[in-house]
Amino acid sequence: EDAKFIAETTSHGEVRAHLGRTPRPVNKSQEKEHIENLSSDDDSVHFIIEYQGAKVGHIFIGDLEKEYGRSHVGYFIHPDYHGQGIGTKSLKMVVTYTFETLNRHKIRGGFLEGNPASRRVMEKAGFQEEGTERDYKYVDGEWKNVTWMSILEDEYYD
Structure with missing residues (x-):
């Protein structure tokens, strides 16, 4: 069920565009294989977001660089x-x-x-802007910039 939800949602035009994914045929079995690969990855933790009994999103922590604390x-x-505030609460x-x-850290x-x-979701969760990386990803025929934001442990505990 998670694989089907992720495949359907990430194929949605609005979600796909914000994730920077090019259109690709994604079916349940392809997404299931992708999830199984992620599950065996010690470098990330994934959660399905549920709201009022429905699957509504996905959030993950990746690049678990213990030696660098980030x-x-x-x-x-x-x-x-x-x-509806679901992204903010989840983050x-x-x-x-x-x-x-x-x-x-x-x-x-x-x-x-x-x-x-x-x-706005990141700001409400306490993240601060670090900067903009130009031409980060090529999406739908054009280069897009990405803005990076972060939160440090002392900011979280303050």
Whole structure:
């Protein structure tokens, strides 16, 4: 069920564009194989976001660089559930998990230009802008910049 949900949601035009994915045929079996590969990866932790009994999104902590004390966060929410605070609440929960359970010093995340909602989610979770990386990803025939944001453990505990 998770594989089907992720395949359907990441194929949605709005989600795909904000993730910077090019159109690709993704079916349940391909996504299941992808999830199984992620499950065997010691470098990431993935969560399905549920709201009122429905699967509405996915959030992960990746690049679990223990020696450097930092991790990367990424997420998506199905468009039917945008604007309800689900992304913000989910990110705050993962920030808590990352600092209090994984004992990281820094969490970093980014969003492609044209996605101000993701900036707001990160700001509400305490992230601060680090900078913009130009021409980060080629999406739908054009180069897109990414803005990187982060939160440090002392900012979280303050």
